[in-house]
Amino acid sequence: MKVGGTHYRSIWRDGDSGEVRIIDQRWLPHEFKVVTLNTLDEFAVAIRDMWVRGAPLIGATAAYGVASAVTRDPSDANLAETCEVLNATRPTAVNLKWALDRCKSALSPLAIESRAAAAWVLAEEVVEEDVEINRRIGENGLALIREIAASKPEGEPVHLLTHCNAGWLATVDWGTATSPMYHAQDAGIPIHVWVDETRPRNQGALTAWELGEAGISHQYIVDNAGGHLMQHGMVDLVITGTDRTTARGDVCNKIGTYLKALAARDNKVPFYVALPSPTIDWSINDGVAEIPIEERPSREISHVLGMTDAGIGDVRVTPEGAGTGNPAFDVTPNRLVTGLITERGICEASFEGLAALFPDKAG
Numbered sequence: 001m002k003v004g005g006t007h008y009r010s011i012w013r014d015g016d017s018g019e020v021r022i023i024d025q026r027w028l029p030h031e032f033k034v035v036t037l038n039t040l041d042e043f044a045v046a047i048r049d050m051w052v053r054g055a056p057l058i059g060a061t062a063a064y065g066v067a068s069a070v071t072r073d074p075s076d077a078n079l080a081e082t083c084e085v086l087n088a089t090r091p092t093a094v095n096l097k098w099a100l101d102r103c104k105s106a107l108s109p110l111a112i113e114s115r116a117a118a119a120w121v122l123a124e125e126v127v128e129e130d131v132e133i134n135r136r137i138g139e140n141g142l143a144l145i146r147e148i149a150a151s152k153p154e155g156e157p158v159h160l161l162t163h164c165n166a167g168w169l170a171t172v173d174w175g176t177a178t179s180p181m182y183h184a185q186d187a188g189i190p191i192h193v194w195v196d197e198t199r200p201r202n203q204g205a206l207t208a209w210e211l212g213e214a215g216i217s218h219q220y221i222v223d224n225a226g227g228h229l230m231q232h233g234m235v236d237l238v239i240t241g242t243d244r245t246t247a248r249g250d251v252c253n254k255i256g257t258y259l260k261a262l263a264a265r266d267n268k269v270p271f272y273v274a275l276p277s278p279t280i281d282w283s284i285n286d287g288v289a290e291i292p293i294e295e296r297p298s299r300e301i302s303h304v305l306g307m308t309d310a311g312i313g314d315v316r317v318t319p320e321g322a323g324t325g326n327p328a329f330d331v332t333p334n335r336l337v338t339g340l341i342t343e344r345g346i347c348e349a350s351f352e353g354l355a356a357l358f359p360d361k362a363g
Ligand SMILES: CSC[C@@H](O)[C@@H](O)C(=O)COP(=O)(O)O
Pocket: 053, 054, 055, 056, 093, 163, 164, 165, 166, 167, 170, 171, 175, 176, 177, 203, 240, 241, 242, 243, 253, 254, 328
């Protein structure tokens, strides 16, 4: 998508140097910085410390990380170690394991000398597939927005609410939850987006920055505002992303998503989840019992990063030494999800719904 009128992806391989570049998301929306990842340690730190984040982008970064590592050393031992190190960076988004398993099973049978070239081809495949998946999610989700727009007086915007950043910064391009919004804008359908702040990492600021760059009407709200807005008829549709979706359609996403789904159910607001198929974990059913929830550092809770008079910096908001808890994700059970927007169409959040769209993967 566009930054200051120039098209960017969140990650790419530089055509001249062959190096992998990312937008370092730690500094957004205050500063736009592009950095290069070279060593395995740099790839691992970038994922763990959230220079890159969002389930699909984590997967794409891992695929590039493997390509970069096997270029230096294509041995079995290095391939195994690279996958192990990268897989340990973040536990919840299944796209990471999905990308690493794909790399391992494609590269392991190859002769050592052909692994590097094959790994770069594979990484580009993961990246291009992600862009196409998200574009299609946008086309499919557009139908929902179009239907709501048709029920409103001419020119009245469709009000959407989204949580976290499931935008193009969380994927390679388009985003998942935001792709239908960009498609609505392209189709000339007026929309307005309520953007949840999403404490503690404030991914809502990334979403607001993205939407601002695209000229989409939006307002940044605190996480606790959503229920109130829904009670007052100010939200027509909720669309969030997901980091892992179980075979029966339970959805694990950024902490606070579950509360939005509860409020949506109580207020009869449709609650949809935009779902690229690599985010489906077909091996599990019960998301609450089976998905590992990442616990992140205490400092993310005790301190808030922002623009100060002296530049970007953080300030402590808790009493010194206060105990904190920082579960980064929660699970929304399938019964609270109106539907899943996938690259193959929209389905009910159930095994039957997902299996009907993905009979080749449901097993
Ligand atoms: C298309 S991204 C879907 C999810 O990955 C997104 O909603 C999310 O929860 C991201 O969490 P993050 O901790 O920022 O990586």
